[in-house]
Amino acid sequence: MQQDWPTLKELATAVKNGSSSAIDLTHRALERVERQQKKYNATILTLKEAALKRAEAIDRAIAEGKDPGVLAGIPFIAKDNFLILNSETRAASNILSGFIAPYQASAINALERAGAVCVAKANMDAFAHGASTENSDFGVTKNPYDTSRVAGGSSGGSAASVALGLVPFALGTDTGGSIRQPAAFCGVVGLKPTYGLVSRNGVIAMGSSLDCIGPITSRVEDAALVLDVMSGRDELDSTTIEKDKLGYTNLEKLKLDKVKIGVISEYFEQGLDDEVKAKLLKLLKKLEAGGAKVSNVSLPSTKLALACYYIIAPAEVSSNLSRYDGIRYGYSDRDANDLEQTYLNSRGKGFGKEAKRRIIIGTFVLSSGYYDAYYKKAMTVRTKIINEFDAAFKDYDYLIGPVAPTTAFKIGEKSKDPLQMYLADVMTVAANLAGIPSISLPNGLDEKGLPIGVQLMAGRQNDRNLLLMAKMIEEVNSHA
Numbered sequence: 001m002q003q004d005w006p007t008l009k010e011l012a013t014a015v016k017n018g019s020s021s022a023i024d025l026t027h028r029a030l031e032r033v034e035r036q037q038k039k040y041n042a043t044i045l046t047l048k049e050a051a052l053k054r055a056e057a058i059d060r061a062i063a064e065g066k067d068p069g070v071l072a073g074i075p076f077i078a079k080d081n082f083l084i085l086n087s088e089t090r091a092a093s094n095i096l097s098g099f100i101a102p103y104q105a106s107a108i109n110a111l112e113r114a115g116a117v118c119v120a121k122a123n124m125d126a127f128a129h130g131a132s133t134e135n136s137d138f139g140v141t142k143n144p145y146d147t148s149r150v151a152g153g154s155s156g157g158s159a160a161s162v163a164l165g166l167v168p169f170a171l172g173t174d175t176g177g178s179i180r181q182p183a184a185f186c187g188v189v190g191l192k193p194t195y196g197l198v199s200r201n202g203v204i205a206m207g208s209s210l211d212c213i214g215p216i217t218s219r220v221e222d223a224a225l226v227l228d229v230m231s232g233r234d235e236l237d238s239t240t241i242e243k244d245k246l247g248y249t250n251l252e253k254l255k256l257d258k259v260k261i262g263v264i265s266e267y268f269e270q271g272l273d274d275e276v277k278a279k280l281l282k283l284l285k286k287l288e289a290g291g292a293k294v295s296n297v298s299l300p301s302t303k304l305a306l307a308c309y310y311i312i313a314p315a316e317v318s319s320n321l322s323r324y325d326g327i328r329y330g331y332s333d334r335d336a337n338d339l340e341q342t343y344l345n346s347r348g349k350g351f352g353k354e355a356k357r358r359i360i361i362g363t364f365v366l367s368s369g370y371y372d373a374y375y376k377k378a379m380t381v382r383t384k385i386i387n388e389f390d391a392a393f394k395d396y397d398y399l400i401g402p403v404a405p406t407t408a409f410k411i412g413e414k415s416k417d418p419l420q421m422y423l424a425d426v427m428t429v430a431a432n433l434a435g436i437p438s439i440s441l442p443n444g445l446d447e448k449g450l451p452i453g454v455q456l457m458a459g460r461q462n463d464r465n466l467l468l469m470a471k472m473i474e475e476v477n478s479h480a
């Protein structure tokens with residue numbers, strides 16, 4: 001298996017002009033999904049029947065002379081926290097087992113309107129809590145480059161699906177790095193747009209002030225097209241914003257000599273793997289040689305970002321998970337004799353360890369007596385982080401750094417130690433706290449042959465500019 005899909009644009013053109021068809025592409029994706037299952041466990045549900053039906057409808061529309069859209073017949077995989085009408089949606093957690101989505105996520109609706117076909121649901125850390133997909137009630141997803149290692153998380157299944165070439169693109173969610181980090185571990189492109197640019201309606205909430213939806217693809221151009229289709233105001237999510245007037249496709253070539261890039265110095269201080277660092281420095285040299293002005297910038301509050309995130313995110317998690325009570329959704333314990341026992345047993349048996357840990361931490365930091373000491377303080381730090389990024393983007397067009405301190409780690413290496421696992425997010429959470437767009441791009445391999453990622457950030461609502469520069473990095477890296 002390999003990433004052998006042409007660009008999304010080429011695929012849609014081929015479907016429309018008859019040199020390919022929606023049904024062919026869907027069959028190809030479904031076969032690949034089936035074939036990888038045992039070895040990689042990237043997906044946890046196949047939507048065969050619905051996908052084939054949809055593909056047939058697209059081919060029929062084309063035969064009738066209609067235009068099925070810019071993603072005509074293109075198969076994709078959605079992370080299991082996206083609601084897909086009439087199909088089981090579990091966010092890879094047992095507590096949601098048997099929950100059939102009564103409506104569909106706005107992002108999925110937008111993709112379907114553009115002609116895309118969802119063929120499967122991707123594995124993930126349950127409720128998107130994690131950085132390795134080990135915290136899934138459906139088993140771990142293996143890294144396509146080395147099956148003894150993790151694919152990253154929490155969108156590990158989505159990133160592995162693209163790296164394995166099951167589909168040309170997948171959807172992930174990113175609350176603290178869950179699109180970017182698995183994309184880096186699997187050698188693909190992962191885009192976390194500006195907060196609010198893609199509707200969260202119909203996506204199982206983790207931390208509502210942090211959650212972002214974005215594409216995982218083989219190339220920047222494809223990520224831009226998927227973003228273009230999904231982005232913009234949605235009356236079903238009051239936090240959504242308008243998309244860029246120019247859209248996110250037709251990316252003109254950026255003149256590197258006009259570009260100022262700040263390298264976040266705090267990300268170089270502790271625990272950064274030598275090879276990840278060396279590859280980043282090499283890339284910076286190439287960008288400089290192309291004319292870009294590269295200099296170090298200090299964002300001192302980013303050192304507090306991880307601690308701040310692990311107060312705010314669990315606070316929001318504890319509130320968002322309170323709706324899973326054994327009454328309304330999914331699993332309900334049948335041995336309980338009364339209402340309270342139903343709540344206790346259903347939540348006690350349905351939630352995994354990590355969800356419980358976050359509920360306890362979140363409830364604690366929000367409780368009276370501790371609210372000021374933890375939650376309020378974390379919110380103050382969050383404002384400081386936002387202000388520091390805003391100030392930095394007055395001087396720099398882009399900020400750059402690693403995605404994660406290391407390449408993909410071994411399965412089991414960190415799963416027993418939550419703090420070690422949380423440290424994997426140290427370079428990604430700040431972008432979520434600040435709400436800025438950030439993209440993870442492949443930046444070569446380490447000596448073990450494992451993918452290394454580079455993270456590029458831009459100011460809020462500068463997603464188009466972010467993609468322009470990402471394209472340049474992709475190009476610079478293509479002639480290594």
Ligand code: GLN
Binds near residue numbers: 128131175425
């Ligand atoms: N790894 C981070 C966490 O566990 C981020 C998860 C995410 O972005 N969904 O919270």
